[in-house]
Amino acid sequence: MTTPTKGVRRSRYGAVGALLAPFLVLFTACTLIPIGYALYLSLYTERSSGLGFGGAETVFTGLSNYTRALGDEAFRAGFLTTAQYCLLYIPLMVGLSLLLALLLDSALARARRFFQLALFLPHAVPGIIAALIWMYLYTPGISPVISALDAVGSHPDLLGSPLPAVVNIALWEWTGYNMVIFYAALQAIPREVLEAAVVDGAGPLRTALNIKIPLIRASLTMVGLFTLIGSLQLFTEPMILHGVSPGVISTWTPNMYAYTAAFERGDYGLAAASSVLLALTAAALSFVVTRLGRGRAGKRTEVTG
Amino acid sequence: MTTLLSPPRPSVSETERQRPRRPWSLSKTAVNGTLLLATAYTLLPLGWLVTASAKNTGDLIGGRALTPDRWNLGANLSALAEAGDGIYFRWYLNSLLYAGIGAVLCAFVCVCAGYAFHVYAFPGKEKVFGLVLLGVLVPTTALALPMYLLASELHLVNTFWAVFLPSLVNPFGVYLARVFCAGYVPGEVLEAARMDGAGELRTFWSIGLKMVMPGFVTVFLFQFTAIWNNFFLPLVMLSDNRLFPVSLGLYSWNAQTRAFPEYYPLVVIGSLLAVVPLVVAFVALQRHWKAGLTAGSVK
Numbered sequence: 001m002t003t004p005t006k007g008v009r010r011s012r013y014g015a016v017g018a019l020l021a022p023f024l025v026l027f028t029a030c031t032l033i034p035i036g037y038a039l040y041l042s043l044y045t046e047r048s049s050g051l052g053f054g055g056a057e058t059v060f061t062g063l064s065n066y067t068r069a070l071g072d073e074a075f076r077a078g079f080l081t082t083a084q085y086c087l088l089y090i091p092l093m094v095g096l097s098l099l100l101a102l103l104l105d106s107a108l109a110r111a112r113r114f115f116q117l118a119l120f121l122p123h124a125v126p127g128i129i130a131a132l133i134w135m136y137l138y139t140p141g142i143s144p145v146i147s148a149l150d151a152v153g154s155h156p157d158l159l160g161s162p163l164p165a166v167v168n169i170a171l172w173e174w175t176g177y178n179m180v181i182f183y184a185a186l187q188a189i190p191r192e193v194l195e196a197a198v199v200d201g202a203g204p205l206r207t208a209l210n211i212k213i214p215l216i217r218a219s220l221t222m223v224g225l226f227t228l229i230g231s232l233q234l235f236t237e238p239m240i241l242h243g244v245s246p247g248v249i250s251t252w253t254p255n256m257y258a259y260t261a262a263f264e265r266g267d268y269g270l271a272a273a274s275s276v277l278l279a280l281t282a283a284a285l286s287f288v289v290t291r292l293g294r295g296r297a298g299k300r301t302e303v304t305g
Numbered sequence: 306m307t308t309l310l311s312p313p314r315p316s317v318s319e320t321e322r323q324r325p326r327r328p329w330s331l332s333k334t335a336v337n338g339t340l341l342l343a344t345a346y347t348l349l350p351l352g353w354l355v356t357a358s359a360k361n362t363g364d365l366i367g368g369r370a371l372t373p374d375r376w377n378l379g380a381n382l383s384a385l386a387e388a389g390d391g392i393y394f395r396w397y398l399n400s401l402l403y404a405g406i407g408a409v410l411c412a413f414v415c416v417c418a419g420y421a422f423h424v425y426a427f428p429g430k431e432k433v434f435g436l437v438l439l440g441v442l443v444p445t446t447a448l449a450l451p452m453y454l455l456a457s458e459l460h461l462v463n464t465f466w467a468v469f470l471p472s473l474v475n476p477f478g479v480y481l482a483r484v485f486c487a488g489y490v491p492g493e494v495l496e497a498a499r500m501d502g503a504g505e506l507r508t509f510w511s512i513g514l515k516m517v518m519p520g521f522v523t524v525f526l527f528q529f530t531a532i533w534n535n536f537f538l539p540l541v542m543l544s545d546n547r548l549f550p551v552s553l554g555l556y557s558w559n560a561q562t563r564a565f566p567e568y569y570p571l572v573v574i575g576s577l578l579a580v581v582p583l584v585v586a587f588v589a590l591q592r593h594w595k596a597g598l599t600a601g602s603v604k
Contacts, residue, residue, distance in 0.1 A: 012425060015505030019421035020433075022414045023479060030471045031440050034451035041451060100343055108336040117591060118344040121351065124583035126534035128552045129576040132559060133350045136357070136573075142366055144353065176347055177598075184599035225442075233446045236536050240559070255446050262450050263541070275447040286442050 035279075041272035042066065065273035074251040075274060079281075081163070082253050086231045089167045094223060097175045101182035102208050116183065119176030127173060131240035134169045139244070162238070162247040169237045174230075178223045185219040186212055221293030225286055232282050235259070254278045351580070358574040365569050381574045388571055395547060396554035397578070400533055402465075403550055407472040408529035415475060415524050419482025420513050424495060434483075440476035449541045456542065467542040468550070472532045478524040484600045485520025486513070523597040526590055530583055551579040 045061040069075050104115055122130065137143045138158040149156055158165055189212060197207045213220075235255040242248045242256075250264070251257040254274055262271035356371045359378040364371070385393050422434055452471060456462045490513050498508040514521070539553045546557065555575050562568045587594060 012505055013427060015509070016421050016425045016427050018506060019417040019509065023418035023437075023474075024433075026414065026470070026474045027437065027440060027476065030452065030474045031443060031448060031476075034448040034455060035443065037455055038447065038451040041454065096343075100340065103336050103339055106336055108333045109340060110333075110337050113591075115340050115344060116595075117588065119340075119347050120594070121584065121587065122347050124530065124587045125351070125580050126536070126552050126583075128534070128536045128556055129579060130350075132555065132572060132576055133354055137350060137353065144370075172347065172350065175343075180595065181598045184595065188599070229442060229444060233444045235446055240556075243560075243563075258447075258450060259541075262453075268450070268454060271450050275450055279444055279447040282442065282444050282447075 038272045038276055038279075041268055042276050043269075045269040046267075061269070065269040066277065068270055069274045069277060074249075075254065075257050078251055078254045078257045082232060082234060084163060085167065085234060085253075086228065088163065089170055089231060090224065090227055092167065093171055093175055093178065093227060094220070096171065097177075097179040097223075098182055098213070098220075100175070100179045101186055102212065104179070104183050105186040105212070106204055106208075116180060120180050121176065122173050123177040125173070127236040128240065130173050131169055131237040134165070134172065135240055135244055138165055159241070159245040160247065162241060162245045162252070165241060165245065166234070166237050166248075170231075174227070178227070181219055181223055182216060185216040189215050217293060221289060224293070225289050228285055228289060229282050232278060232285075354573065354577050354580070358570075358577045360570065360573075362567050362570050365573065366566060377570075378574075381570045384567075385571055385574055385578075392546065393551075393554065393571070393575055396549050396551045399548060400550040400552070400579070401582075403468055403472060403535075404529045404532040407469055407532045408525045411473045411475055411478060411528045412521050412525040414473060415478035415482045416486075416514065416517055416521050417509075418479045419484075419520075420486050420490070420509055420517065422479070422483045423486035423490065424492075424509075424513070437476045437479050441480065446537050449538050452538075453541045462542060463544050463548065465548060468535075468539050468548075471538060472528075472535065475524070475528055475531070478528060481524055481527075481597060481600055482517070482520055485523070486517050488600075489516045489520060519593065519596060520600075522590065523593045523600075526586060526593050527597055529586070533579075533583060551575070555579065 042065050043060060043062060044058045045065060046058050100119065103109060104112055109115070125133075137145050140146050143158075146156070146158065193211065193215070194207060197211050202210070233255055234253045238248045238252050238256060242250060242252065250260045255278065258271045258274045258278070261267045261274060357365055358381060359376055360369070360371055361375065361377040361380065363369075364375055364377070369375075418437075422430065448471075453462065453467075456467045461467045494512060494516070495508055498512050499505075503511070533550075534552065535550070536552045536556065539550050540556070543549055543553065546554065549557070555572055558568050558572050558575065562572060
């Protein structure tokens with residue numbers, strides 16, 4: 001390698017700047033500045049002066065928007081709903097997609113390409129349309145599912161229990177997508193490792209539990225992380241069920257709370273504070289998940305090493 | 306080591322014979338049956354959407370099964386074309402513009418940045434890249450409200466740009482592009498181009514970009530889907546329904562179905578048409594989305 005002369009180095013920095021600038025400018029404008037602005041907004045409250053004709057004045061109110069949000073029963077209820085949703089949805093989705101990936105990866109599976117495509121296809125359906133389809137399938141009269149269940153004598157009220165209804169929509173949208181991620185990771189496991197397990201007499205179940213799953217831990221962590229962040233932002237699906245399912249009120253999730261605060265009540269300070277709280281929760285939980293993933297992986301290398 | 310310590314194992318043929326007797330052992334029928342069941346779960350709702358699109362309002366709301374003599378697809382399509390002076394196809398065109406142009410530009414911006422991160426060493430590189438990765442974790446919906454307020458200061462609310470510009474940013478795309486560059490762009494080729502006296506940007510344009518094309522298509526595909534599916538940002542930004550993308554348009558129609566049941570078939574057939582381009586893209590570009598999900602998962 002020849003040491004680059006000063007001129008070459010300068011032209012390289014020029015190239016770096018030219019290549020990175022478009023992304024960094026957009027990233028700053030559409031991510032960093034909005035974050036800063038949300039923080040700023042959350043510290044101010046708009047008070048309409050007098051009769052309301054003089055316009056509103058913005059007053060610095062410190063953390064009062066945060067205490068207002070946290071003190072609001074509806075906001076806390078939204079967080080509770082999201083927590084319940086995460087506890088029901090994430091284990092189900094990760095378990096199901098992992099199971100399907102392992103089945104597809106087993107030597108017994110046929111038509112792998114077809115199954116991969118067919119299971120992935122719901123990802124091509126916009127969330128709003130997925131929610132619409134399922135809303136129709138939940139609606140008595142329209143839904144063939146309900147007529148079939150009626151025929152066998154059970155009369156379920158699918159719209160009456162919003163949490164499972166929303167979890168099912170999310171499962172439909174995301175199981176196949178994450179199955180493909182797990183399947184790709186499983187396919188990347190070196191064949192020698194698996195052959196060694198077979199030679200050692202491990203059956204398919206033991207190979208899956210003791211060898212395959214530990215080896216795709218990185219994928220599990222990543223899927224867990226993205227699923228968690230996505231789940232915290234729950235909005236589209238309940239927005240469609242809102243108005244049809246009496247349980248889904250306009251502040252059902254923290255995101256719906258922020259939306260309602262901003263666009264129905266015009267309370268931007270409160271909306272910003274609740275968005276910031278949501279983002280902080282996401283950051284804290286992402287930290288925990290990555291630590292868990294890394295911590296376990298670290299322990300494993302210690303044991304084997 | 307283990308081979309020496311472990312007790313003598315039965316020969317392979319013996320284990321083969323024993324296997325079906327084990328209670329937890331998997332049979333071919335069970336494996337493929339489970340996969341088929343899961344496929345039924347993912348495909349049947351889409352099948353319902355297809356048949357529902359050919360029903361008239363009464364049959365749709367009444368849940369009557371579709372029979373050939375009650376085939377109403379043509380009438381539904383013409384009702385869709387007439388509703389609100391063909392507003393649906395305007396939404397469709399908007400979606401194609403937002404998603405098509407947006408995804409091409411986004412993929413280009415991501416590949417430029419990913420290439421720079423892969424090829425060059427510069428001070429603070431990994432710190433900047435770490436910041437980009439943190440951007441992946443920011444809940445996008447938390448950004449929509451401040452973006453709306455910023456856009457209203459700049460008088461951009463309720464314009465094409467309010468939805469278009471934010472959709473050009475995808476930190477995960479930069480990450481993917483860097484992974485793809487590491488796989489597709491060997492350093493020696495670039496070195497050879499430099500020896501030939503090609504400038505840095507010229508090398509990128511004529512060599513690097515071509516080599517990383519599969520990565521470009523992958524980022525494009527995922528971003529196209531993301532923009533096509535985006536609902537929250539247009540909902541916040543747009544009030545003029547002539548600027549709506551399909552997702553928001555269908556949402557606004559769905560809100561009317563209570564008062565006007567004749568909107569039901571419009572929502573259903575509109576949904577079907579909105580799904581078609583993505584399904585076609587994903588069937589046609591299987592190699593690319595699989596590559597994207599692999600690159601995202603293995604690293």
